[in-house]
Amino acid sequence: MQGKEIPVHSFISGKLFGEDHFVIRVIAVFLLAMLFSASGSRAESKSVLMGGEPAKIAILEMGVYNVVLSSDGLGALSNVGQETEAADTDKALAEGFDFKAVAKHALDKYKEKLSGVKKWQMVSARELGKDDAIGKFAQAAKDNENKIAGSPSPERYKRWTQADDLPFVEVQWVLCPTCGDYQKAVAEAAKQFCADAGVDGVWLQSNYLGYGTKGVSKFFSSITGGSGQGTAIVSVVYVLIDKNGEIAFSTGKTADQYRSEDSFGMVGGTKTIDKEMMKYQMDALDVSAKEVAEKAAK
Numbered sequence: 001m002q003g004k005e006i007p008v009h010s011f012i013s014g015k016l017f018g019e020d021h022f023v024i025r026v027i028a029v030f031l032l033a034m035l036f037s038a039s040g041s042r043a044e045s046k047s048v049l050m051g052g053e054p055a056k057i058a059i060l061e062m063g064v065y066n067v068v069l070s071s072d073g074l075g076a077l078s079n080v081g082q083e084t085e086a087a088d089t090d091k092a093l094a095e096g097f098d099f100k101a102v103a104k105h106a107l108d109k110y111k112e113k114l115s116g117v118k119k120w121q122m123v124s125a126r127e128l129g130k131d132d133a134i135g136k137f138a139q140a141a142k143d144n145e146n147k148i149a150g151s152p153s154p155e156r157y158k159r160w161t162q163a164d165d166l167p168f169v170e171v172q173w174v175l176c177p178t179c180g181d182y183q184k185a186v187a188e189a190a191k192q193f194c195a196d197a198g199v200d201g202v203w204l205q206s207n208y209l210g211y212g213t214k215g216v217s218k219f220f221s222s223i224t225g226g227s228g229q230g231t232a233i234v235s236v237v238y239v240l241i242d243k244n245g246e247i248a249f250s251t252g253k254t255a256d257q258y259r260s261e262d263s264f265g266m267v268g269g270t271k272t273i274d275k276e277m278m279k280y281q282m283d284a285l286d287v288s289a290k291e292v293a294e295k296a297a298k
Helices: 019-035 073-084 090-094 099-114 131-143 180-197 215-219 275-297
Strands: 004-007 055-070 120-124 160-162 201-213 228-242 247-250 254-259 264-266
Touching: 055 099, 055 180, 099 120, 099 160, 099 201, 099 275, 131 180, 180 201, 180 228, 201 275, 228 275, 254 275
Parallel strands: 055 120, 055 201
Antiparallel strands: 004 254, 055 160, 201 228, 228 247, 228 254, 228 264
């Protein structure tokens, strides 16, 4: 499935909705994605990582937001209730949906698909045995959160699950057009990590999970209230920073959205967030990893 791009600023309009209404902002993102298709452009520099030389890159963050959002019908309305429970995944686990497993799947899939692109060797930062360097990066990112525009809640990290217990960095804020000081701080921390860990770059990624109607069902969703055939939807925001602290490749001012290849039935825009849904989310992440790797290779 061809990925769509959605404006990163749709994720960060805190002044309009407030930090505690993040879910509404994401719903807006999904609605916007239905209207706009991407041109495929990316913010790229003349980084050594894009020149085709062998490079070792550490995936230093792979996070999943702890809510699976519906963009249609009654499901969209129920997201507000899910948002309040985002810090507690016990309910989802009871149905078989494991955010930790989904985050790990994303890490493994991106490591697999990006390895070999431009002669990159992708590894989880945990594989390097440089826990002190990871801790230093995590502390630097946290210490500089006061530079994020709009002052998002310092408690928001509790709403995220990280693969391999990697550091928390909500990548939308790194790429935020009005967050230049925070971007510089994260880039400097990444540069220091590269020096400490002996790698050529770091990959940071945030993933937002969701689902919605497709095809004819999507066309008639306003009439059916979201009933019909649906697919899992993942929105990914990523940035690759090289050992010089330069952004080599990223989603730029847009987030990428991808749909699962497999579809399922919905009633009223809702589907149980269970083990079956976890399979569809992993499928959508597979699609995203494949297509992001193809873009990186260009």
